[in-house]
Amino acid sequence: MTLNKKNEIIIILIILIIIVCIIYYLLNHYEYYEENVNTKNNNNNENKINSSKELNYDQDIVKEPSGKCNTENDIVDFCINYNKCCAENSTTKACLCQHPFIQKCRSEFEACLDNPNSIKGDSKQVVMDKCLAKNKKCCIPYNSLSISTHDFKSPIKNNPENNKICSLVNTPNAETKCLELCNTNSECKAYSLDTGALVQTYTTCNLYNDVSIDKINSNAYTGKPIKKTNADYYIKK
Secondary structure, eight states: OOHHHHHHHHHHHHHHHHHHHHHHHHHHHHHHHHHHHHHHHHHHHHHHHHHHHHHHHHHHOOOOOOOOOOOSSOHHHHHHTHHHHTSSOOHHHHHHHTOHHHHHHHHHHHHHHHOTTTSTTOOHHHHHHHHHHHHHHHHGGGGGSOOOGGGBOOOEEOOOSSSEEEEEESOTTHHHHHHHHHHTOTTOOEEEEEOOSSGGGTTEEEEESSOOOOOOOBOTTTOSBSOOOOOEEEEBO
16 A cells, blocks of 8 residues: 555544534533433423412412591491491400491301302402492491480489490580490490599590499498499480
């Protein structure tokens, strides 16, 4: 074999080796690229799924609107805007917030929200809106309830400490409000109203779930009553 022939064979082998190396590099590069692309796509898909889940989760959280408490002692307003009016506890608010009429509407409202079969196919916001509308219809008829002084006996001077449901302190129109709240509350058997010989007890009203008459003992030396009250006590007939 001549020298030229040997050189040609060597050159051809070198070229073949270079070609094989190039092919090997390209194949490895392609596999690496494909793997990276798939990984990125998977991550993107997972992120989209997670974002979608988070979005749906946020959409599922529908809070009852706080509303606006427009009055100090109106049952219908407290009933419609319960979440705002009854947010803070007080003895005065207890006479309204715990009133059986409001509690009945509140129970129906919560049952409406908790019943998945009541309004099928609607979003939680739509369900909330519909339940709020139902609650409003439940609350408004309170204004049609009968309220009469004829349902009570003539008042006596009495202001017991036991059997209290709640108290109204310095409430506007206490005379009519106490009559109303006891009249419309089946649990209320009597109420006392102190229009105030003392500033501290001015327009104080107590609602009672049972009748109780104070025992007034006489002082052994003076013969005068030990306990005296200015409160008028009204007992349901």
